Amino acid sequence: MSDKTTIGVGMIGYAFMGRVHSQAWRNVGAFFDLPLAPRMAVLGGRSKEHTAAAAARLGWADVETDWRELVRRDDVQIVDICTPGDSHAEIAVAALRAGKHVICEKPLANTVAEAEAMVAAAASAPGRSMVAFNYRRVPAVALARRYVQEGRLGEIRHVRAQYLQDWIVDPEFPLVWRLQKDKAGAGALGDIGSHIVDAAEFVTGQHVVGVSGLMETFVKERPLAGESAGLGGCRTEERGAVTVDDAALFIGRMSGGALASFEATRFATGRKNAMRIEINGQLGSLAFDFESMNELWFSAGGGGFERILVTEPDHPYVGAWWPPGHGLGYEHTFTHEIKDFLEAVATGTDPEPSFADGLRVQRVLAAVEASAADGSRYTTVEDS
DSSP states (O other): OTTSEEEEEEEEOOSHHHHHHHHHHHHHHHHSOOSEEEEEEEEEOSOHHHHHHHHHHHTOSEEESSHHHHHHOTTOSEEEEOSOGGGHHHHHHHHHHTTOEEEEESSSOSSHHHHHHHHHHHHHSSSOEEEEOGGGGSHHHHHHHHHHHTTTTOSEEEEEEEEEOOTTOSTTSOBOGGGOHHHHSSSHIIIIIHHHHHHHHHHHSOOEEEEEEEEEOSOOEEEEEOTTOSSSOOEEEEEEEOOSOSEEEEEEEETTSOEEEEEEESOOTTOSSEEEEEEEESSEEEEEEGGGTTEEEEEETTOOOEEEEOOSTTSTTGGGSOSTTOOOOHHHHHHHHHHHHHHHHHHTOOOSSOHHHHHHHHHHHHHHHHHHHTTSOOEEOOOO
């Protein structure tokens, strides 16, 4: 990589998403032949002490405690946003106006208005931008999309998508930021529901055009979390209100006419990270579950499902890694998205999913919330 053009990266946030993004930036050049060599220039966080410790552990050369200073730095050409959703729009708009390329964690924003501002900034900026829906980069999910594009399923008639977790089943789990609407925007709907909406649209090539939804918060109050809380965090004796949904369930219609159902919950006891999608078509079906992420199940012509082990070198992304049968993991999806992002930046093309794609998902989430608030009335997704 020494003979390639170096591009400086500044990342804001170093918790869960910051750690996996850091691993991707560190490793992407070791496995993929890239046109650009990323340099992990600076890590941004609020605490100088904690940010410096994270930078040393994760491989960043310098730190900033003010994201505005990070965005202004001459050694930063890419800004990677790994913060809670309430700061996505402000940081992304500022970075784009400063001429930077931007990759932003999902969901794109906390509101449709914020997402629209981000799309407008991206449209008028010289830099490239992408929202980080990493499950698009699971080789089996990318292979599923290929099968649909090749016509192996024929006309798509049913889409079933679920994202099932159980990490807040315990009512004494603390009130972390993901359970507060002012920081997270939404609960299960935005956090994991956004993933399955994007995955369904990515695999089928269709958009969600209308929904009818229900949402529920099962545990209304939780112990307050300490300052350093991430997904877990320390607890106090005080309690606070949970202001987001614990679960969301909605049906919908796709732009190609398919019927769809979506379920996102963090109360599915025993399910750790079951991101699932099944597509039924005129000629065949396919099914995927992230808890078995190296497998895709395919049925052709009405026969039973066949298990495809997605570890062959001609499968999406896999050829850069290990011999057949040696599976990949969660962290590889982020390496794949960084690889795709860097290639788009180098060639001057728009990476996918774009901020406009993220806005479309945000509009679906808003329609689900509106439907649930109005007693599950069918709600048309706002058109761009």
